[in-house]
Amino acid sequence: MRKPIIAGNWKMNKSYSEAKVLLDEIKNLELNDDVEAVVCPPHINLALAKELLKGTNVKVGAQNSHDKDSGAYTGEVSPAFLEDLGVEYVILGHSERREYFGECDKFINSKVKAVLGHNLSPILCVGETLEEREADKAKDKVKTQIEADLEGVDAKEFDKVVIAYEPIWAIGTGKTASADDAEEMCAYIRELIKENFGEEAAEKVRIQYGGSVKPDNVSEIMSKENIDGALVGGASLEAESYQALVNFK
Numbered sequence: 001m002r003k004p005i006i007a008g009n010w011k012m013n014k015s016y017s018e019a020k021v022l023l024d025e026i027k028n029l030e031l032n033d034d035v036e037a038v039v040c041p042p043h044i045n046l047a048l049a050k051e052l053l054k055g056t057n058v059k060v061g062a063q064n065s066h067d068k069d070s071g072a073y074t075g076e077v078s079p080a081f082l083e084d085l086g087v088e089y090v091i092l093g094h095s096e097r098r099e100y101f102g103e104c105d106k107f108i109n110s111k112v113k114a115v116l117g118h119n120l121s122p123i124l125c126v127g128e129t130l131e132e133r134e135a136d137k138a139k140d141k142v143k144t145q146i147e148a149d150l151e152g153v154d155a156k157e158f159d160k161v162v163i164a165y166e167p168i169w170a171i172g173t174g175k176t177a178s179a180d181d182a183e184e185m186c187a188y189i190r191e192l193i194k195e196n197f198g199e200e201a202a203e204k205v206r207i208q209y210g211g212s213v214k215p216d217n218v219s220e221i222m223s224k225e226n227i228d229g230a231l232v233g234g235a236s237l238e239a240e241s242y243q244a245l246v247n248f249k
Contacts, residue, residue: 002206004222005162005229006246007038007061007123008236009091009210019045023052025239030247033057036229037246038089039236043077050086061089061123064097067110079111083118090115091231093149094125095168105148112149116157123162123231124149125210126189130169138167139188146192158201162208163189164231170211172233179217182209183224190226215244222248 014022019041031037040061041049049060066076082090092115093108108124115122126145128138142165153161165185167177177185186207194202209221210231221227235241 002204002228003034003036004248005036005038005206005208006218006248007040007089007091007162007164007208007229007231008242008245009063009094009231009233010039010041010237011063011096011233012042013237014041014045016045016048019048020052022237022239023049026058026242027053027056029239029243031057031243032247032249035246035248037242039242040089040091046082046085046087059088060086061091062087063091063094065090065092065111065115065120067107067114069114079114079118079120082115083120087120089121089123089162091123091125091164093145095127095166095171099168105145108149109151112161113152116153116160121160121162123164123208125164125166125231127166127168127171127211130167133167133169138185142185142189143192146189147196150196153197155197155201158193158197159204162206162229163193164208164210165189166210166231172212174212176212176217177209179220179224179227182221183226186224186226213245215241215248218245218248 038059038061065079069078069080097103112122128141132141190202206228208229208231213230213232214235
């Protein structure tokens with residue numbers, strides 16, 4: 001049985017002082033222990049999150065990582081640093097990283113393997129644009145990303161891999177793929193994992209949906225067979241909303 005995972009991607013929101021307020025609220029929430037709750041604040045707040053959430057069941061994730069352990073990469077954060085800090089998850093391949101920072105599949109693949117090499121769990125984001133969906137090329141786009149971004153990953157490591165299907169047209173727009181549309185793509189992703197890495201890997205990998213997930217639609221999304229969680233943006237920035245997401249049942 002795959003444990004549901006709800007991860008809040010704070011993106012570039014919450015200063016240090018603002019994060020302290022929100023984390024203090026989150027640590028006192030009553031959250032469903034049967035759901036894996038994750039918060040992914042900006043790098044500057046990761047140590048704070050680890051400290052304030054100590055003793056709770058809320059896991060801490062980073063929003064990005066470099067593929068190198070150290071070196072002349074000004075402004076970057078290495079997977080070795082994140083491992084040492086005790087971070088559990090790292091979001092990789094988010095559409096904003098791909099679009100705004102030019103990250104290609106080859107680089108993302110290198111980062112996925114580096115993160116796994118440091119005993120961290122990647123949350124690999126894939127998804128299509130509205131133009132690609134309307135041209136009936138959504139599955140082609142996702143297939144290309146899955147196969148390129150996970151190339152060389154050992155099938156035995158899929159108990160640590162999370163894949164987040166995020167249709168780009170639904171991120172921060174208020175638009176949401178229907179639960180049936182999300183399920184169709186997540187089922188397709190699971191089939192791709194089965195074809196490329198075997199049935200055991202396909203059964204172990206957890207697949208999230210992301211794209212304007214909110215308390216009022218999370219239960220329907222999570223009711224689908226192949227959707228194991230949600231990667232949530234804006235709705236994770238308030239404690240009450242985050243609680244409703246984690247306690248979706």
